[in-house]
Amino acid sequence: MAVVELLLSPxxxxxxxxxxxxxxxxxxxxxxxxxxxxLRFAVGEACSRAVGLHARHAPGVLVRVTIEDGPAGLVVTVxxxxxxxxxVPDDVSAGIVExxxxxxxxxxxxxxxxxxxxxxxxxxxxxATVEPGVTGTxxxxxxxxxxxxxxxxxxxxxxx
Amino acid sequence: MDxxxxxxxxGDRTVVVVGGEIDVYxxxxxxxxxxxxxxxxxxxxxxxxxxxxxxxxxxxGVLVGGLKRVRAHEGxxxxxxxxxxxxxxxRITGLTKVFPIHTSVEEAVxxxx
Numbered sequence: 007m008a009v010v011e012l013l014l015s016p017x018x019x020x021x022x023x024x025x026x027x028x029x030x031x032x033x034x035x036x037x038x039x040x041x042x043x044x045l046r047f048a049v050g051e052a053c054s055r056a057v058g059l060h061a062r063h064a065p066g067v068l069v070r071v072t073i074e075d076g077p078a079g080l081v082v083t084v085x086x087x088x089x090x091x092x093x094v095p096d097d098v099s100a101g102i103v104e105x106x107x108x109x110x111x112x113x114x115x116x117x118x119x120x121x122x123x124x125x126x127x128x129x130x131x132x133x134a135t136v137e138p139g140v141t142g143t144x145x146x147x148x149x150x151x152x153x154x155x156x157x158x159x160x161x162x163x164x165x166x
Numbered sequence: 167m168d169x170x171x172x173x174x175x176x177g178d179r180t181v182v183v184v185g186g187e188i189d190v191y192x193x194x195x196x197x198x199x200x201x202x203x204x205x206x207x208x209x210x211x212x213x214x215x216x217x218x219x220x221x222x223x224x225x226x227g228v229l230v231g232g233l234k235r236v237r238a239h240e241g242x243x244x245x246x247x248x249x250x251x252x253x254x255x256x257r258i259t260g261l262t263k264v265f266p267i268h269t270s271v272e273e274a275v276x277x278x279x
Contacts, residue, residue, distance in 0.1 A: 129258035
C-alpha cells in the first residue's frame with residue numbers, strides 16, 4: 007500500500023494544490039483516465055468544504071488529506087475540524103437558488119456552502135461516505151483500481 | 167490553470183468568456199466581473215464556459231448570484247457549455263432547471279425567453 011498525505015493550511019489557493027497532488031497520485035496508482043475527472047471534481051469539492059470550514063471555525067488547524075492505494079482500490083480521505091456535517095440535502099438546487107451565493111458574502115474567500123459541497127461530491131462519487139464525528143467530519147471516497155495496478159508491488163508491500 | 171475572463175458585446179448581450187478553473191480561489195474574480203457588468207447596466211449576459219476546465223460549488227454559487235442580480239433588473243444570464251464533465255455538475259445540483267444552457271454563443275445570443 008502506498009500512501010500520500012497532505013496537510014493544508016485553510017487557504018483557498020491550497021485547494022488547487024490538493025487537486026493536483028491527488029490526481030497525480032491517482033494516475034500513478036493506475037486509476038483509469040476516465041475516472042480522473044470525477045476524482046478531481048470530488049476531491050476539489052471535499053477540500054473546498056474543509057478549507058472553508060477551517061477558515062471560519064478552526065483557522066489554526068490543518069486540513070488532512072490522505073490518498074492510499076492498495077487492495078481496496080484508491081481511497082481518498084479528507085478530514086476536517088469544523089462543525090459536524092448534517093444530513094446531505096436532497097434538493098440542492100432549491101438551497102442554492104434560495105440561499106443566494108453559496109459563497110456567503112465575505113468577498114475575500116467566497117467560502118463554499120458545506121451542505122451543497124457534500125451533496126455535489128456524493129452525487130459525483132457513489133462510494134463517498136460522510137462520517138460526522140466529535141471533532142469534525144471525515145469524507146471518504148473510493149475508486150476501483152485495475153487489478154494490474156494493484157499487482158505484485160502493492161501486495162508485496164502490504165505483506166511485509 | 168488560473169481563471170481567464172474576457173467580455174465582448176454582441177447586440178444587446180454581453181458575452182463573458184471564461185477559461186480555466188473556477189474554484190474557491192478564483193471564483194471571486196468571476197463574481198467581481200459579473201457584479202461590475204450589472205453595475206454598469208449590462209443585464210443580459212451570456213457566460214461562455216467552453217474553456218472552463220474545472221467548476222466547483224463555489225463557482226455555481228457565483229453564477230447563481232449573477233443570475234439573481236440580472237433578474238433583479240429583468241435581465242438574463244445564459245450559459246454556453248457542451249462539456250460533459252461540466253454539464254454533470256449542473257445536472258447533479260439540479261441547476262439545469264435554473265440556467266438556460268446553450269450549445270453555442272450564437273444560439274445563446276439569439277435566444278429569447
